[in-house]
Amino acid sequence: MKNEAPRLREMMVARQLEPRGITDIHVLEAFLEVPRDEFIPGVDLREAYGDHPLPIGEGQTISQPYMVAVMTQCLELIGGEKVLEIGTGSGYQAAILSRLAGTVYSVERIESIARRTEELLRRKDYDNILIKVGDGTLGWPEYGPYDGIIVTAGSPGIPSPLVEQLAEGGRLVIPTGSDYSQRLLVLTRRGDEIIQHDEGGCVFVPLIGEYGWKDRRR
Numbered sequence: 001m002k003n004e005a006p007r008l009r010e011m012m013v014a015r016q017l018e019p020r021g022i023t024d025i026h027v028l029e030a031f032l033e034v035p036r037d038e039f040i041p042g043v044d045l046r047e048a049y050g051d052h053p054l055p056i057g058e059g060q061t062i063s064q065p066y067m068v069a070v071m072t073q074c075l076e077l078i079g080g081e082k083v084l085e086i087g088t089g090s091g092y093q094a095a096i097l098s099r100l101a102g103t104v105y106s107v108e109r110i111e112s113i114a115r116r117t118e119e120l121l122r123r124k125d126y127d128n129i130l131i132k133v134g135d136g137t138l139g140w141p142e143y144g145p146y147d148g149i150i151v152t153a154g155s156p157g158i159p160s161p162l163v164e165q166l167a168e169g170g171r172l173v174i175p176t177g178s179d180y181s182q183r184l185l186v187l188t189r190r191g192d193e194i195i196q197h198d199e200g201g202c203v204f205v206p207l208i209g210e211y212g213w214k215d216r217r218r
């Protein structure tokens, strides 16, 4: 069917996001606009909008739409913010964030993934996303502090550089736990205090780096 993607996005929002508590209208609009299928190499159109994660090469995955939405909603963006993403992957999460924030800084440790995604985002005119290759557990201090930090890989703990790069009132969203199951934690900075919420269970590929898991799989 011609032009099926917009209809698939509407279905994704109506069946996967709204009934499960994604209520932020701006978040829902971003999901209606960003063509998820364009971020997944060689994928079948319907598969791209399915209720599950998908492989993007190099043993990495693009998260389930609902998980991208929950993490985005947890940042409580109102527009204009500086947001740091750790784990660029396909660039889909970054593209969603780029519709809701001022500038998105995204760090990816696998160079081939970072370059491919950078090229894709440039081609599609996402001009408020900056990508760097490196260990995101160290953050990206040059542009900090950030109003929001989102980690899209599972971490054994909270990397201290990320907490240090959090602006006043800023939120850090991070899956934390073992390498096969994590809790989605939201940390908010209030002065010198950090307030923590648990947003439920999740499963992510491992965050590998100095303040993450050691590099033993590659």
Ligand code: SAH
Binding pocket: 060, 061, 062, 063, 086, 087, 088, 089, 090, 091, 092, 093, 094, 107, 108, 109, 110, 113, 134, 135, 136, 137, 152, 153, 205, 206, 207, 208, 209, 210, 212
């Ligand atoms: N946000 C992505 C999901 C990517 S999966 C998307 O929307 O598609 C997680 C990504 O985190 C993988 O690409 C992996 O290579 C990357 N990653 C793992 N550890 C990292 C680290 N220390 N720094 C930066 N990226 C990391």
